[in-house]
Amino acid sequence: MSPTSKVHWNLVVRQAVLEAAAAFVLALLLLGPIVGLVLDGYQVQNELQRPLLIAAIIAAGRFLVTLALQTSIGQAVLERFNARRRQPGVLxxxxxxxxxxxxxxxxxxxxxxxxxxxxxxxxxxxxxxxxxxxxxxxxxxxxxxxxxxxxxxxxxxxxxxxxxxxxxxxxxxxxxxxxxxxxxxxxxxxxxxxxxxxxxxxxxxxxxxxxxxxxxxxxxxxxxxxxxxxxxxxxxxxxxxxxxxxxxxxxxxxxxxxxxxxxxxxxxxxxxxxxxxxxxxxxxxxxxxxxxxxxxxxxxxxxxxxxxxxxxxxxxxxxxxxxxxxxxxxxxxxxxxxxxxxxxxxxxxxxxxxxxxxxxxxxxxxxxxxxxxxxxxxxxxxxxxxxxxxxxxxxxxxxxxxxxxxxxxxxxxxxxxxxxxxxxxxxxxx
Amino acid sequence: MTTDPIHPPILEVAGLTMRFGGILALNDVSFEVRRGSISALIGPNGAGKTTVFNCLTGFYKATEGQIMLHTPRATTDLMNILGQPFRTSDWINPASFANRLYYKMLGGTHRVTQAGVARTFQNVRLFKEMTAIENLLVAQHLQLNRNLVAGLLQTAAYRQSERDALERAYAWLKVFGLAEDANRLAGELPYGHQRRLEIARAMCTGPRLLCLDEPAAGLNPRETVELSELIRRLRDEHGVTILLIEHDMGLVMGLSEHIVVLDYGEVIADGDPHTVARHPAVLAAYLGTEAVHDDES
Amino acid sequence: MDWHILAQQLVNGLTLGSIYGLIAIGYTMVYGIVGMINFAHGDVYMVSAYLTAICLAVLFSFGIDSLPFALLATLATTLLITAAYGWTIERIAYRPLRGAPRLAPLISAIGMSLVLQNGVQLSQGAKTQGVPSLIPATLRLGEGNDFVQITLVQLMIIVVSLASMAMLTWLIQRTSLGRQCRATQQDRRMAAILGINTDRIISTVFVIGAAMAAIAGVLVTLNYGSFDFYIGFVTGIKAFTAAVLGGIGSLPGAMLGGLILGLSEALFSGMVNTDYKDVFAFSLLVLVLIFRPTGLLGKPEVEKV
Incomplete structure (x- = not known):
């Protein structure tokens, strides 16, 4: 990306933060009860640190991926990925x-x-x-x-x-x-x-x-x-x-x-x-x-x-x-x-x-x-x-x-x- | 329609009717295709041309009617070999019961091709991830040595059969000017080549009647001219009868000797290009588009 | 065979059938709109059973003793989270595969199903879980030893399923969202050209399917009390059978197929053999697909050549 101006980067980082936050909330919603509250008889055991950890990892991953895709290297990788999907699969x-x-x-x-x-x-x-x-x-x-x-x-x-x-x-x-x-x-x-x-x-x-x-x-x-x-x-x-x-x-x-x-x-x-x-x-x-x-x-x-x-x-x-x-x-x-x-x-x-x-x-x-x-x-x-x-x-x-x-x-x-x-x-x- | 003793019909369609739910797609369609002719099926969009093709080639089972194919080998009832529901009379006639049961179990579209009708598709249907030559080898499936044991042991007879198939495939590629593309993937070929390859593939099944569904669609004017020469050569040199659906009126009028015009699922005119072009019903059907007088391409 | 045994089986069958019908909706709607079998759907239902038990346990541990409130809160939470599962699965496993080779979404769906099953097994353990019997009230028809017993939960299952079905039918037939769904089902490309956000509609369909499975999950858990991570598999195939039986793609068909399957399964296990009731259901699936692949209410499919 050539116009790596400061404004642009701020936008990119904001975007990445927003997406990471969304991923965090979704992951917590999905995994919170199932992974974090373990059924034991008719009670539950609190294991909420597990979904928190997983959600944090997912959010961090999402943040980094979103950022990386905005750099020239990330763009190139994405381009190669898409090109491979387009090319005929058979040799x-x-x-x-x-x-x-x-x-x-x-x-x-x-x-x-x-x-x-x-x-x-x-x-x-x-x-x-x-x-x-x-x-x-x-x-x-x-x-x-x-x-x-x-x-x-x-x-x-x-x-x-x-x-x-x-x-x-x-x-x-x-x-x-x-x-x-x-x-x-x-x-x-x-x-x-x-x-x-x-x-x-x-x-x-x-x-x-x-x-x-x-x-x-x-x-x-x-x-x-x-x-x-x-x-x-x-x-x-x-x-x-x-x-x-x-x-x-x-x-x-x-x-x-x-x-x-x-x-x-x-x-x-x-x-x-x-x-x-x-x-x-x-x-x-x-x-x-x-x-x-x-x-x-x-x-x-x-x-x-x-x-x-x-x-x-x-x-x-x-x-x-x-x-x-x-x-x-x-x-x-x-x-x-x-x-x-x-x-x-x-x-x-x-x-x-x-x-x-x-x-x-x-x-x-x-x-x-x-x-x-x-x-x-x-x-x-x-x-x-x-x-x-x-x-x-x-x-x-x-x-x-x-x-x-x-x-x-x-x-x-x-x-x-x-x-x-x-x-x-x-x-x-x- | 009178029967011409020198050119007997290869295909007789009588009273063909097709209903999809409440929609009457074809209503009492009858026509003949003479052996060795180039015939065309035309009509405005939605007139039922492709439906006729699908009935002829066994992809649809017509609601009513009769389709007879007369080849030198045999006369085939194309409706029967698709497998039809049992009738009450079958339960007292074991022979017809057995016949219907056989075709119900083993009949189907492929039988129509085996009887001598080959077709191409409006939107080209090649085996895209196989090479051009493999496409033609698949089409020869029925003529090859398919004995599993012979193939696994690679017996001499099997290898001979494979060699013959390969030579036939190359011969057809040459006829269609595709020899250079033999080992390229069919899906990677330019569009015009794909169209020709599909016709070559249909020819590899050894047909007596070749049905082409809009063969010139998407081709440029030069390719269209080449195509019409190719079609004529197939008829003259390789002895097939050709029935085609086409919107390109220049191609149809120049190439075909016999034209059947469909509109709203009914035959509105039937005859040589000259007659058909002047037929009032045809002019009415095409009115507004004026395609008859307008040889645009 | 006494009449009361038969009647009892009919009641059980009706209950079971309503559940199959609810889950079948998810299969039938997704198949109708994207033309794929959502193999993970049965496991979404399984997840909702776990969520029900977890919600109830959490609510009780906070000392909430108003049963109606606990039930409603559980239903709402389970519905929300299960719907989120439906949305996420579509987003992760199916959307990137639009236009991929034919087998790809199917294989991806099986992968997703394995992930859900094993994920739940890993976090919740492999043992059978349960909830206490909360609503013991029963209706008893008949005297002495000859009686038919209907529990309040069974009644609830039948009423709630019918109500959900009615609401869904209203949603699909009468609202703008429903119109968009039907348009997308008929011709996705044309719908997109007319300005319908088809991606959003497909997501919505997955969410609706998951929500229906969630309702089924809550009801089943209240009724039978026990479940494990494997229930989604067998129930999933049976619900799919119900969808095929009724005619895949058809909403009333799903409910009808569910009821027929539930009734015949209950009658089979009551009169012939309990051990082979699953074999019976699967054989029914095979037979229906062979002899009437369009199902009872489905439209015949015209092959596109």
């Missing part, structure tokens, strides 16, 4: 440019493969959780990121997979490896049955119907005591490797892993095995998703996200194409559920509430709707970070909520700019 890259990423890929694979042999049991379980969330994120990314269908009940398919393993073992005597494909198919079937009637409707309705569906599944699991064990949960079988069990002594007439290889028993083996199996599945998923994106069906998903009416005018059956994305996502959710059940050894309906769905949506949103790398990074960060910051564990969901709002305002396309492949045809285009 077209040629095949040679994406070659450079191969080295990164190799390093990541080596690191991921060596980590379980170095980590403690605690970190190994954290890593397994991270891997499960990566899988869930990749699955939901097909539905939300590629096909643009907001599924808020994704956890239902996760639950179907997990309970598929646990109940399959209990009633049908299924092992881990036979339950894996069956549970995945069951989840796909659930997705199909829900999706076929529902996918005709508008996007917002879809969100709330899937939300309701997720709750229905959870409530049925919770209330159907005779079949699912209700809130008490059920136990799930541990995985086996070609009939070898990861237990100290053989339970189901098989042979323990350590006796077969003549090494000493280590309970870590089971977790290392689950981790490696998960890693394999995740790698497979990455390949599948990458190929799907360049296949006709993947292109149709993205086209549907862009403009459904145009898709219909091109002869694409939008219901079936959406259904394929929905079922594909459900399958992946089911697979993740099977791994979750076998890793926990025990499941109950509490693990499949709305927060879980919201967390997976948060992963996909923060990863940048549609970007595979972004989803993987977001899933790993969002699982490992809360473990590192144990003291703030209670604030986890709160932070996710704030991040989701901020992301939508600041970068609705996610942290990474989406990329598209450029096509080259020899002889037709130079």
């Amino acid at each position: 077209v890259v040629s095949a040679s440019e994406s070659d450079r990423q191969r080295w990164w890929l190799l390093i990541m694979v080596v690191v991921s493969l060596s980590v379980p042999f170095l980590a403690s049991k605690y970190w190994l379980t954290v890593l397994i959780q991270a891997m499960i969330y990566v899988l869930l994120g990749l699955g939901l990314n097909i539905v939300v990121g590629l096909a643009g269908l907001l599924d808020l009940g994704y956890v239902a398919f996760y639950a179907v997979g997990a309970y598929g393993l646990a109940l399959g073992a209990q009633y049908l005597d299924l092992g881990f490896w036979s339950a894996l494909p069956l549970a995945a198919m069951l989840a796909a079937l659930f997705g199909g049955v829900l999706g076929f009637p529902v996918l005709r409707m508008h996007g917002d309705y879809l969100a709330i119907v899937t939300l309701g569906f997720g709750e229905i599944i959870r409530l049925v699991l919770n209330n159907w005591l005779e079949f699912t064990g209700g809130p008490n949960g059920v136990s799930a079988p541990a995985p086996q490797l070609f009939g070898l069990e990861f237990t100290r002594t053989a339970r189901d007439g098989g042979m323990p892993f350590h006796e077969y290889f003549q090494i000493s028993y280590d309970p870590l083996h089971r977790f290392i095995f689950i981790y490696l199996a998960l890693f394999l599945i995740v790698c497979l998923m990455v390949v599948v998703v990458t190929r799907l994106r360049n296949m006709p069906v993947g292109r149709a998903w993205e086209a549907l996200r862009e403009d459904e009416i145009a898709c219909r005018a091109l002869g694409i059956n939008h219901v079936l194409v959406k259904l394929s994305a929905f079922m594909m996502g459900a399958t992946v959710g089911g697979i993740a559920g099977v791994f979750f059940a076998t890793y926990q050894g025990f499941i109950n309906p509490m693990s499949f509430n709305f927060f879980e769905s919201a967390l997976i949506v948060a992963i996909v949103v923060l990863g940048g709707l549609g970007s595979t790398t972004g989803v993987i990074v977001a899933a790993v960060v969002l699982t490992i970070l809360p473990e590192l910051l144990r003291a703030f564990a209670d604030y986890r969901v709160f932070t996710f909520g704030v991040l989701m709002v901020l992301m939508m305002i600041w970068r609705p396309r996610g942290l990474m700019r989406p990329r598209r492949r450029a096509f080259e045809v020899k002889g037709l285009c130079r």
Whole structure:
């Protein structure tokens, strides 16, 4: 700003003070009772210093932001922010440019493969959780990121997979490896049955119907005591490797892993095995998703996200194409559920509430709707970070909520700019 | 209207009526489009032109009437494939019940395109965040190898199908003079290019009848001339019949061989440009704007 | 099945239904005007339940023993603060997103819902809270063991909801503000061209929705006595079901849908199974959306091509 005359500055400061005061009053009004007066029986405890402090911070922030925006630097930042929102979000890259990423890929694979042999049991379980969330994120990314269908009940398919393993073992005597494909198919079937009637409707309705569906599944699991064990949960079988069990002594007439290889028993083996199996599945998923994106069906998903009416005018059956994305996502959710059940050894309906769905949506949103790398990074960060910051564990969901709002305002396309492949045809285009 | 044995109709519309609540948007509209012709649908604003288009291309289900499409392959009842409510007679006739149930479940707008009708939109509807060439690949969806297993394993047949699609897409881009824009995002192209890309995309579905909704809207005079040449070439070289809605009377009179005039949801004139331009009802409908005599662009 | 059990369920259903109707207004008005589902609305209702309990506790700790005054003061305070919540949420989470990709406001709304739920949980604790039973008076119809019981609070709920509905209908149909709301709902751009401050109208709609949720929050808290930070989620989906059932965008539809949902839920839990009453309500939502997405009083939507 060139005319930084004294009068001007006085005006600016007055403006900033007024806005800060307004923010202070509003924050106090909103937070005063809820944060400052804590219910205890039929009485309240006075904690009013908390809302005062928060309101003061908000007011100070507001004051500084208003001032900063009047300086030339603030103006420039604002301008850049607005420019970024205006620019097209997608980058077209040629095949040679994406070659450079191969080295990164190799390093990541080596690191991921060596980590379980170095980590403690605690970190190994954290890593397994991270891997499960990566899988869930990749699955939901097909539905939300590629096909643009907001599924808020994704956890239902996760639950179907997990309970598929646990109940399959209990009633049908299924092992881990036979339950894996069956549970995945069951989840796909659930997705199909829900999706076929529902996918005709508008996007917002879809969100709330899937939300309701997720709750229905959870409530049925919770209330159907005779079949699912209700809130008490059920136990799930541990995985086996070609009939070898990861237990100290053989339970189901098989042979323990350590006796077969003549090494000493280590309970870590089971977790290392689950981790490696998960890693394999995740790698497979990455390949599948990458190929799907360049296949006709993947292109149709993205086209549907862009403009459904145009898709219909091109002869694409939008219901079936959406259904394929929905079922594909459900399958992946089911697979993740099977791994979750076998890793926990025990499941109950509490693990499949709305927060879980919201967390997976948060992963996909923060990863940048549609970007595979972004989803993987977001899933790993969002699982490992809360473990590192144990003291703030209670604030986890709160932070996710704030991040989701901020992301939508600041970068609705996610942290990474989406990329598209450029096509080259020899002889037709130079 | 007499049936011309050399140029049989590709499209027959009879008694088309469309009601939105209490509003009668179309009232008993009937016309024919001859195979290999360039026909135009004109009329003052709000006459119901786009409503006719939406009925033809399956976006609206007409309240009454019949739309028949005759392609060399087959004759299609465009109303039937959209999926219609069951009638009382269906409950005693299992075959017609099954037919209606099938189209109720799996019918819809996309079937109309599959039968051979492609369209563009008044306000361009491209996949803005996909590249131009990807837009054309999406349009070829039905002609490609969509087998999931083949795609995931990248079999030879699948790769061949993708290569063919890419070549076809480039060929169409060349026809429309857009080869340079192949790998640019559709949303970033200049407006005139977007218009052409949308027509190219419609052509990629392999249509017999191409419906263009105000293709010249927003184009400058030079682009409009190029467009009319392009449309003529599509008809002459690529064997499609063209039906267009257009306000640019210069374009319509110069290009089309057959004109249907709508006003207040009814057909008020139908014939070759010369007849239509002198038709008293048309002059009355346009009176005040004098667009008929005024070749402004 | 004796008549008095049935009648009792009808009374309970009517009470529940009025509450759903009040909350459904917030969903239906916001959907009508900005075309988005305000996921955080259920949580605004949850906040108002907490505010009610806090207000009552504060008033009693000051030794105020006039019940009517305490109730009115609580209602006024809760209404004011909840309305401020509605305004702030729109301002922070939705207004910056006008013209953003389609999914953005929906995701932002879910974020906001998480923030409210978890924020309340963090500051008030996760345990179930409650208020003492203040108005124990009941009406008893019938003799001996066969009677129908209507508490004064239930009567209050039905009367207050109907009164609020009537006032809101008057506001929308007869006042200048209501005219501006309806104009903005029909065509926001045109309304703006005609000089209506559409941003302000949208804010007003959020404030009205939150105020209705606040009334519901006060009434529910007086009636049931207990609540936790999670009530907004389930009640929110049910109220949305009511809005869809009545036809989203339609005010009388919201109330009608609420009553139908409340009655059928009460009858279901009274005659079939209490454990599955939420499953019943959610299934109803799915079925309505599949077979009659325009609801009972909604207008059919013509697709814009």
